[in-house]
């Protein structure tokens with residue numbers, strides 16, 4: 001047990017008035033010990049450790065590779081080519 005005379009124990013004197021930084025809104029997230037987080041909140045209402053810095057993952061599939069293989073134009077082009085090949089094959093078989 002530590003006593004009051006132990007040099008390691010520091011006692012905090014209450015401030016006569018809370019500083020402006022003490023009056024800023026707090027994060028309030030439930031922490032692992034169960035108490036609300038007391039860190040100052042960022043504009044979105046959470047502290048830097050509980051989602052204040054990030055707005056989350058990017059929306060949608062922004063990094064998808066767009067190859068154009070399934071555009072209407074590409075599908076129509078393939079169909080035309082297949083018809084042409086089929087016609088050529090039939091022509092060759094007739095001969």
Ligand SMILES: [Zn+2]
Nearest residue numbers: 027037047050
């Ligand atoms: Zn927090």
